[in-house]
Amino acid sequence: MWSTTLLALATLDLTAAERVLGAYIFARHGDRTPKVLGNTRLTDLGYSEVHQAGTYYHKRYIADNSSSQIEGISPAIVNLTQLTASSPSDAVLQNSGTAFLQGVYPPAGASATETLSDGRKVQAPLQGYQLVPLSLISSNANSEDNTWLQDATGCNNAKVSSNSYYSSGLYDEVLAQSGGFYRSLEGLLNSTFAEGKMSFKNAYTIFDYLNVASIHNSSNTPTSAQLTRLYQLANIEQYNLAYNDTDTVRAIAGAQLAGEMLQGLNKTITSKGKTKLAIQFGSYGTFLSYFGLAQLPSTNVNFTGIPDYASSMAWELVTNSSAPFPDEEDISVRFIFHNGTIPASGAPATFPLYGQSAPSMSWKTFVAETRKIAVTSTPEWCKMCGNTDGKCASYSAGESGSEASAASKGEGGVSRPVAGVIGAMVTLAVILGLQALFFLVGGFRITKKGKGTVPVGGVTEDKSKGQSAPV
Ligand SMILES: *[C@@H]1O[C@H](CO)[C@@H](O)[C@H](O)[C@H]1NC(C)=O
Ligand SMILES: *[C@@H]1O[C@H](CO)[C@@H](O)[C@H](O)[C@H]1NC(C)=O
Ligand SMILES: *[C@@H]1O[C@H](CO)[C@@H](O)[C@H](O)[C@H]1NC(C)=O
Ligand SMILES: *[C@@H]1O[C@H](CO)[C@@H](O)[C@H](O)[C@H]1NC(C)=O
Ligand SMILES: *[C@@H]1O[C@H](CO)[C@@H](O)[C@H](O)[C@H]1NC(C)=O
Ligand SMILES: *[C@@H]1O[C@H](CO)[C@@H](O)[C@H](O)[C@H]1NC(C)=O
Ligand SMILES: *[C@@H]1O[C@H](CO)[C@@H](O)[C@H](O)[C@H]1NC(C)=O
Ligand SMILES: *[C@@H]1O[C@H](CO)[C@@H](O)[C@H](O)[C@H]1NC(C)=O
Numbered sequence: 001m002w003s004t005t006l007l008a009l010a011t012l013d014l015t016a017a018e019r020v021l022g023a024y025i026f027a028r029h030g031d032r033t034p035k036v037l038g039n040t041r042l043t044d045l046g047y048s049e050v051h052q053a054g055t056y057y058h059k060r061y062i063a064d065n066s067s068s069q070i071e072g073i074s075p076a077i078v079n080l081t082q083l084t085a086s087s088p089s090d091a092v093l094q095n096s097g098t099a100f101l102q103g104v105y106p107p108a109g110a111s112a113t114e115t116l117s118d119g120r121k122v123q124a125p126l127q128g129y130q131l132v133p134l135s136l137i138s139s140n141a142n143s144e145d146n147t148w149l150q151d152a153t154g155c156n157n158a159k160v161s162s163n164s165y166y167s168s169g170l171y172d173e174v175l176a177q178s179g180g181f182y183r184s185l186e187g188l189l190n191s192t193f194a195e196g197k198m199s200f201k202n203a204y205t206i207f208d209y210l211n212v213a214s215i216h217n218s219s220n221t222p223t224s225a226q227l228t229r230l231y232q233l234a235n236i237e238q239y240n241l242a243y244n245d246t247d248t249v250r251a252i253a254g255a256q257l258a259g260e261m262l263q264g265l266n267k268t269i270t271s272k273g274k275t276k277l278a279i280q281f282g283s284y285g286t287f288l289s290y291f292g293l294a295q296l297p298s299t300n301v302n303f304t305g306i307p308d309y310a311s312s313m314a315w316e317l318v319t320n321s322s323a324p325f326p327d328e329e330d331i332s333v334r335f336i337f338h339n340g341t342i343p344a345s346g347a348p349a350t351f352p353l354y355g356q357s358a359p360s361m362s363w364k365t366f367v368a369e370t371r372k373i374a375v376t377s378t379p380e381w382c383k384m385c386g387n388t389d390g391k392c393a394s395y396s397a398g399e400s401g402s403e404a405s406a407a408s409k410g411e412g413g414v415s416r417p418v419a420g421v422i423g424a425m426v427t428l429a430v431i432l433g434l435q436a437l438f439f440l441v442g443g444f445r446i447t448k449k450g451k452g453t454v455p456v457g458g459v460t461e462d463k464s465k466g467q468s469a470p471v
């Protein structure tokens with residue numbers, strides 16, 4: 001009797017035990033030098049911060065004794081089929097990536113030893129250091145050297161959209177209100193900022209400079225009240241540059257992340273768990289754009305604030321099914337976020353996405369909601385951004401459908417008119433070009449026709465050629 005109850009309980013428990021099938025992590029770099037001085041680099045403090053964040057994710061997803069261990073993931077020695085990592089081409093982000101990965105798969109000591117054909121044993125250097133390749137993503141290159149998010153995204157319509165913030169009433173109001181405050185900081189800023197640059201227009205760059213100073217410079221330190229005000233002002237500026245309700249192209253960085261994350265998780269499902277964990281590194285602007293797109297500020301107003309160094313968020317594929325690899329219908333997605341370095345005793349919290357209230361949502365709903373905000377291909381990106389050069393050149397030839405499909409994606413505001421203007425200018429240029437060509441070639445021909453001689457090759461000594469203009 002008791003034993004059957006126990007058995008029943010045990011079975012119940014087994015079937016109810018939640019399993020983590022995979023995850024996608026997006027992480028911010030650690031402490032670094034200020035953007036305004038250029039050549040930004042990760043500091044030793046920053047190195048420690050991201051390493052600590054990576055160590056947390058080892059404890060959560062990799063360690064054998066974790067209740068959230070990703071099922072089947074190699075617990076000690078990294079298996080590169082299971083794990084991928086990527087970063088934009090950027091010194092701070094790439095080094096943060098390496099540091100984070102050192103935490104995710106720490107040196108394995110003598111376990112990282114192989115035996116050669118002659119019986120010799122070789123241990124990996126640095127106490128069994130594990131190498132994880134960091135692939136480069138094309139978007140957001142040099143983002144930590146750029147003081148402006150949209151310089152890194154390279155998306156034309158997003159630039160126009162973000163710029164429109166600087167000519168809005170919202171901006172003018174804060175600019176006026178904060179003028180005196182920025183002037184009062186002149187003594188702290190004048191070694192680096194020109195007189196005209198000490199204003200809300202440069203809210204983030206100024207905050208960044210003095211925030212770094214408050215951490216590293218004992219002689220040029222703002223008071224904590226000043227730093228708090230600088231941070232609040234930078235939040236207002238940066239959130240408005242990264243996201244706008246009615247003008248979604250502004251959040252292109254978050255839309256791209258959403259697309260990459262969706263593809264990463266989808267791959268875990270379609271490969272039935274062969275790939276398990278993807279980690280991407282990026283900057284706060286991408287966090288803010290994604291927060292806006294995923295409607296996180298409606299859950300917690302903190303999501304309009306710049307996440308601190310070494311912040312991280314992750315989307316987890318979870319299930320209660322006991323099937324070897326569950327069907328899509330039995331898989332849910334849970335979103336977690338932590339603001340700043342995760343302390344040894346801390347953990348990220350769960351937040352509902354897309355204005356829902358439950359802490360997780362079915363894969364099907366998640367896909368439907370994410371598709372609404374995500375950019376998932378280069379042609380789609382080109383259309384949304386109105387870019388026609390570089391990687392977009394090959395997609396911009398047959399462009400007639402672009403506006404219709406951009407509209408069906410639901411972007412409003414500046415993006416469509418701007419795409420239209422760019423399109424019109426291109427069309428105009430093409431028409432003018434054709435006209436010029438027509439005048440040149442056509443004029444030549446008409447002359448010839450009039451003379452009744454149409455030599456192939458066109459080399460004649462006809463003197464009337466230049467005089468007869470086509471009517
Ligand atoms: C898992 O194992 C590690 C290393 O042995 C230990 O430090 C940690 O406390 C364990 N965690 C749990 C949840 O038991
Ligand atoms: C910056 O301002 C301080 C305080 O007003 C002043 O003493 C200093 O000479 C100024 N430095 C520069 C480079 O203008
Ligand atoms: C501290 O700030 C002063 C004034 O801006 C600057 O000259 C100095 O190089 C800074 N020191 C460090 C360690 O950043
Ligand atoms: C969105 O952007 C438009 C145009 O720049 C602006 O008028 C509007 O106030 C912005 N909305 C918010 C919520 O900031
Ligand atoms: C997942 O991948 C499969 C196979 O590549 C594809 O058919 C499907 O549309 C993808 N689903 C999502 C949500 O991206
Ligand atoms: C690595 O992972 C893949 C897929 O998860 C698995 O098929 C393979 O056996 C693993 N390799 C090793 C050496 O464990
Ligand atoms: C916002 O974040 C701060 C610092 O992390 C925290 O103290 C505060 O409780 C948060 N506010 C909300 C509404 O969660
Ligand atoms: C991070 O914490 C700060 C307070 O330290 C808060 O103001 C900000 O809104 C938070 N950002 C997020 C994304 O939680």
Ligand SMILES: *[C@@H]1O[C@H](CO)[C@@H](O)[C@H](O)[C@H]1NC(C)=O
Nearest residue numbers: 016017018318319320332360
């Ligand atoms: C799994 O079951 C637990 C306990 O009933 C529940 O709290 C959790 O939300 C379930 N997870 C999923 C992904 O359905």
